[in-house]
Amino acid sequence: MEVRWEVFLIILGAAFVTFIPRVVPLMVLSRFELPKWAMRWLNFVPISVIAALIGQEIFTHDGKITSLTTNLEFFAAIPTFYIAVKTRSLLGTVLGGIISIIVLRLLF
Secondary structure, three states: OOOOHHHHHHHHHHHHHHHHHHHHHHHHHOOOOOOHHHHHHHHOHHHHHHHHHHHHHHHEEOOEEOOHHHOHHHHHHHHHHHHHHHHOOHHHHHHHHHHHHHHHHHHO
């Protein structure tokens, strides 16, 4: 198998473009002490991102908002959310969600 320089340079360029936006902010922000309000605000970023991703998956299908009466993902999310709140276990939550959607798809 022949490795062409063009492909190698594209891979290096992609690695560089991915590396820079992740490392530069980390290097810059590690030298500063952020105020308490900024740290409190940053604590909500992961929760907001995951809520947006989950909300999009639950309430839309093919880019259109779906009806809740025909939306199996919404009904599977209810017991999954309950399991997540009660157990605080990622494995339990994922298994509960998978089992919920399997059961709903078998029934409907």
